[in-house]
Amino acid sequence: MKNVTIIGATGFGGLGLIEILLRHPGFKIKQLVARKDVGMKINEVFPHLTGFCEAVVEDPENIDYSGIDLAFFSTPDRAGMTLIKQFLDKDIPVIDFSGDFRFNDAEVYSGYARFKNMKDEHLCPDVLQHAVYGLPELNAEKIKTAKIVGNPGCFAISLILGLLPAVEKGIIKTDGIICDGKTGVSGAGKNPGEANFYPQRYENINTYREGKHQHIFEVENLLNSRSKTPVNILFIPQIIPMTRGILSTIYASLTANTDTKEVLEIYREYYKDKPFVAVTDKSPGTADVKGSNRCIVRPMIDEKTGLFFATSVIDNLLKGQSGNAVQNANIIFGFDEKTGLDVPAFYP
Amino acid sequence: MKNVTIIGATGFGGLGLIEILLRHPGFKIKQLVARKDVGMKINEVFPHLTGFCEAVVEDPENIDYSGIDLAFFSTPDRAGMTLIKQFLDKDIPVIDFSGDFRFNDAEVYSGYARFKNMKDEHLCPDVLQHAVYGLPELNAEKIKTAKIVGNPGCFAISLILGLLPAVEKGIIKTDGIICDGKTGVSGAGKNPGEANFYPQRYENINTYREGKHQHIFEVENLLNSRSKTPVNILFIPQIIPMTRGILSTIYASLTANTDTKEVLEIYREYYKDKPFVAVTDKSPGTADVKGSNRCIVRPMIDEKTGLFFATSVIDNLLKGQSGNAVQNANIIFGFDEKTGLDVPAFYP
Amino acid sequence: MKNVTIIGATGFGGLGLIEILLRHPGFKIKQLVARKDVGMKINEVFPHLTGFCEAVVEDPENIDYSGIDLAFFSTPDRAGMTLIKQFLDKDIPVIDFSGDFRFNDAEVYSGYARFKNMKDEHLCPDVLQHAVYGLPELNAEKIKTAKIVGNPGCFAISLILGLLPAVEKGIIKTDGIICDGKTGVSGAGKNPGEANFYPQRYENINTYREGKHQHIFEVENLLNSRSKTPVNILFIPQIIPMTRGILSTIYASLTANTDTKEVLEIYREYYKDKPFVAVTDKSPGTADVKGSNRCIVRPMIDEKTGLFFATSVIDNLLKGQSGNAVQNANIIFGFDEKTGLDVPAFYP
């Protein structure tokens, strides 16, 4: 039994971790930490946890490092950047949900930070060289021994899994890939405001940060590491009236003639040993993955235009966040990758 | 490992059973049976089950009785009435989701059937005397040895659990109890039609079958068996724009002066050993129980009017249907009542 | 053409007024005033108004009183209490959306204020004697000459219209009337927060302020003025996952034997000249009134229990707020009561 601490326990990321770890045979929650709701029991914040998890939320000042085997940081960009170092100095590995450790290099990080209009100086630049991008489908070997894992962004994971085989196998032209992403409102976290105000959100779909979302940088950075040609993406995020789920539609030109059958085979081969990526030739929907750690990818070639097209669906709070994080944790500690995550979607 | 057959496997009741049994260490699904979708794999009906349950749906003609330890009938009223006898004759216990075996007596059944405007003749009247009303909080002892369990209606279970202590302890006058029930649309099952047509259902709440819902009969019948005075209920069901969940508000006059504190104590005492009933003094919502087998009850006395008031919330597809059924199955086979059911609500 | 000023123009109440007045042949918006969004054009606050209304939102400091025939105050309780006096002193009539002028007497007001846990001292007690409760179905004569009209609360209007004939005609016992109210989330106004956070609100119904909602006081106060016996109400408000609409279910004991047919006749007679109250013998839903100023009432007697039951549905932002206010304004200026309001519901 490994002991874990969750920093940022009172948001949706923290909640997702708690719910998974409750049914995980290998991890035990030792401490819940947050800046908000300090002193409350977690089931006062989330009443449905009553009887399952009733730990008191502790202030970051009161972190107990003793006997901790792993820390999850479910904190916003830059909020945990220096605190993470405390854990690393004590040889406690960290899985971080923010963008702070998704890059190996302070300069690359600065590019990401500027995309998001944040301060662009990294506060622990020396740690970055040890950071591993937490995409288990790609980096399982590195994750096994990682001290600090940068858990990917939710849109990023959906886009990367939809594009990876096509980019790596050179099927598509990588300049001018079009990514059209639709997300449920929980993607913005547990932060009530105008964008997730019920009367503003029901019966509404709108675009936002068109071509400016920081996950563009993250996706390009990752795909460039697997592509022979430079990757240049236009990504248009959109919010739709649902709580969980991301459906991305992805378009690109082909490098050479091919058809849906061939592309399906390449995708199926690519993901054949990946328990959480399902390749299909049917139209997937987010209802197929709500509550599960699965990503469903459906690549096809449109005969009329000769364009490549892929759909990719995930639950943004699971494969797009806490589910993927536990998958990484399983790899770090040598558990079966599926431990605690092997449940079907919650339907209807 | 006990083998179970699910009759009516392609509706929401059947799906709920499959999802719970997938994580249950004591039961194994041996056969899925239905009249609809025969010959399809269950994951063609419910794509999210792919990789978890891919059994072919069999016609009732092809039921395999060998080695079956238990049958769940998730079929509409009167649809399984005679087929159930086949199982009982082979000494296979049955848990039935319909109203067919919720009463011990053919004449009482007829009263129920007339409430629902159905034919009122029971087709297996001799079996009825062995039928046990499947409310584990009340009938656990009888359920242990039951051959045929009539799993309660969803509204009925919510109302009974909200009223039972007050009725049994004589706190309230039982003539003229008012039950105001709000249900999500899944209560009508997996039957697309006008009432659950998205454009008709979003942004809408309406009453239906005012004072005529068959659960009135069911609730009165059960409560009368625990009350010193005759129970007479007015129940107004309402549909609201959500998929899962029932919230019932219950009103009654007091028999003698009391206050919220006393009533809370009585309720807490009454349910202290019942793992799936939580008594609270806060305002519960259906989001607190979505995806869980929990019923939350909140009794109070309104000082100004001196009236008794209780809120009762459940997930209509779990404590209101398949979750409660598995709880009954656990009792029949001597498993801990919570086996397979001990998960928190799915939030958000 | 009468000139009107809207104070509190940037909330849902102000928006509702603007939308109605845009199609009203007798009123012209002269000025929009608010504390929030000052200096913005109203169509920057509400983009859908672009091309229809693009007035700049003015600070209350800059109110222009010249040539104003009427002021609507769509402001919270106590926010406009003293500012209203400025208008009255200049002989400009005011229709106020808050609870500040719904009572004729400072002491009665104090009772209301305490119900809402506010300061209970009225700041313009001398004005109260001239205040008229803005229910046009009851007070049309007084409204004609009123200087200050207190527009009713949304739940209050739904409950009063559902109860008025039964109370006035002595059909029901007035002690222990039960009111079960379900509202869409816009009832709390344009104030993003936990209660209307999309992920918290979809798939959820919960009760709140059980027996403590200030509209209890308002309803009792009004009904007492029309009842031979004292009115004592238990009201349980509930929020459901929709934006607009209130459905109230109302229960009471009968004073003497009667049936649905008789009660329907009494209700139909009572409301026969009221263009915005429709009496029906079918099950109404809020979808029938969304976008309209109509209130649909459905009284019935439950034969089995002998209880009185009524359903009452309105659009909380129209008949429950700005629609009712314009109806009052029409009466004040001698327009046909339906002017600007005679549109069917917006469906689907």
Place this chain on the structure above:
Amino acid sequence: MKNVTIIGATGFGGLGLIEILLRHPGFKIKQLVARKDVGMKINEVFPHLTGFCEAVVEDPENIDYSGIDLAFFSTPDRAGMTLIKQFLDKDIPVIDFSGDFRFNDAEVYSGYARFKNMKDEHLCPDVLQHAVYGLPELNAEKIKTAKIVGNPGCFAISLILGLLPAVEKGIIKTDGIICDGKTGVSGAGKNPGEANFYPQRYENINTYREGKHQHIFEVENLLNSRSKTPVNILFIPQIIPMTRGILSTIYASLTANTDTKEVLEIYREYYKDKPFVAVTDKSPGTADVKGSNRCIVRPMIDEKTGLFFATSVIDNLLKGQSGNAVQNANIIFGFDEKTGLDVPAFYP
């Protein structure tokens, strides 16, 4: 006052017409005709019309042609194809909502029909040469004297208005235009079934008919008539959990270097006299147009990739259907184009 008949009055198209014509000073509904709900009053089908329109739905056998100035056919593809001829033979102009008269040529129609997997023989080929594509922003002159107007498809109108200036002015390459369309569920009409079953639709987004939707053919056909180079589109329709609204995102390569400022100017110039097309540089959402006949278009150039991108939003039941049809009717009879349609969106 012109008399109109609505064929197909009991669907969403018919309802939309009724609601608009109720407030239109120039048209009067003479007869409502449908195959479904014959003999019912229209307010029994749509209760919210009670008091506004209570005409009886007539069988197509009982059409009264006398004194009719215009017929709207809100019927499915091929359902009214021959009946329409009866009206034309009597010199009554027809506005048809189906795809039957959106093309001038039987052979082109056959191409459309095959896209939709229908019989491809047109039954009134001689009429086709007189058919006018009912896009008032483009064909107002032809519509003035048209006998038969083919009202465009909802997705088609959203895509065409988003693309027209860019295609006509040669800004974008027309081979490989990518159209990503998101629609509310009312797009499939008033036909309860699996795709609009509430529990299947809430919390879900899925693609369908990928690259196979018949509006591809319709859009290409129209744009080819205004383009110097052949238009080849990949269109991926998607359903999202809302009732009304279409948001299309459109992507294309540029023919020559340009920027957002220039493209905005071109679009603004192109639509400057079109009252129902608004060009913006902000992120539009469907909530901005719900209940209105407006189309909001937002063109931009993504600097990083050099790609053209446009968002186009409409209410699929208004500018995408009945609103656009009344706009056409206004043009035919010489009314101001905006008559009956000049209302802001319904918000929230």
